[in-house]
């Protein structure tokens with residue numbers, strides 16, 4: 001009897017010890033998961049009020065104050081070949097970033113001893129900006145030339161938008177992504193973005209500029225992969241505008257517009273130009289997936305330039321669509337100002353929050369309500385590109 005009782009006690013003790021070990025293992029696994037998912041600490045995002053009506057001199061003083069007080073200069077060193085990544089605006093648009101902002105930032109970088117070039121990449125759709133020569137001409141016409149801002153415009157992806165470097169990212173959608181060679185070959189990178197709404201994401205800022213804006217044509221195609229719009233035949237007035245704009249000759253208009261799925265590259269130009277709202281995407285998962293694909297491309301650039309990159313975003317003339325749309329647009333929100341940070345995730349989150357605070361509603365609700373534009377920030381944080389938690393530091397001019 002005594003031996004039996006001893007055996008039962010022994011087994012009970014072993015069971016308790018096993019349960020305790022299991023509990024400890026599970027506890028530490030949960031802690032590790034929580035640490036991985038948690039924001040990576042607070043980042044400073046610096047902010048100065050600014051308006052599109054500010055004179056060149058006033059804008060220059062504001063950016064000088066932002067540059068010196070934010071400490072962005074620490075990311076740049078003398079003799080760096082520095083890429084200032086921006087969007088020079090599609091012909092026809094009037095609300096692209098002002099050359100006075102780019103010029104002031106060129107001055108700041110040059111005061112740090114950098115050799116600066118302005119840069120962007122070729123677009124997928126039919127445009128003068130779909131090759132380097134046309135892109136340079138548009139840049140000069142919009143005020144982004146050597147004599148106008150003090151640095152030359154030099155496309156980062158070569159003559160035809162195919163000069164890229166494949167970078168391993170091991171993401172959910174891409175194992176490797178194609179990034180413009182000039183972006184990666186530059187010693188340092190200043191990302192100048194314009195906060196706007198966006199057809200495919202609802203919100204566009206630094207992450208979109210890094211992901212879509214720094215990709216080669218191949219990279220852009222990979223991001224748009226699998227997204228094709230459809231035509232609402234009842235709404236189509238057969239005007240033929242979409243047929244003229246389609247870069248892939250994928251649309252024919254007879255008794256209605258018809259999209260050839262074999263030829264369509266999913267660029268979304270037809271959706272943007274149709275004034276009768278007769279073409280639409282079936283967003284939902286696709287809008288979320290597009291943002292994730294953009295972020296995986298951004299990851300290649302951010303990881304490469306982790307300590308040699310800074311970001312500036314102009315929350316000025318915030319329009320429904322981005323600067324790729326070659327039409328005149330009105331601002332959706334009164335001008336807010338210019339924000340800067342070394343963290344593109346914190347910067348996008350701060351811009352998104354400020355717009356919401358000033359307008360009383362999100363930018364997506366005013367641009368494309370079917371999108372949640374914060375998907376990109378959450379996914380970027382998950383990939384370790386930055387933190388959604390930030391401290392906003394308002395600045396004033398000296």
Ligand code: SF4
Pocket residue numbers: 231235236237238239240241242243253256257273274275276277278279
């Ligand atoms: S632009 Fe719109 S209305 Fe005009 S043909 Fe295309 S789908 Fe139809």
Ligand code: SF4
Pocket residue numbers: 228229245246247248249250251259263264265266267268269270271
């Ligand atoms: S059909 Fe529309 S989305 Fe497809 S390639 Fe033409 S413009 Fe782009």
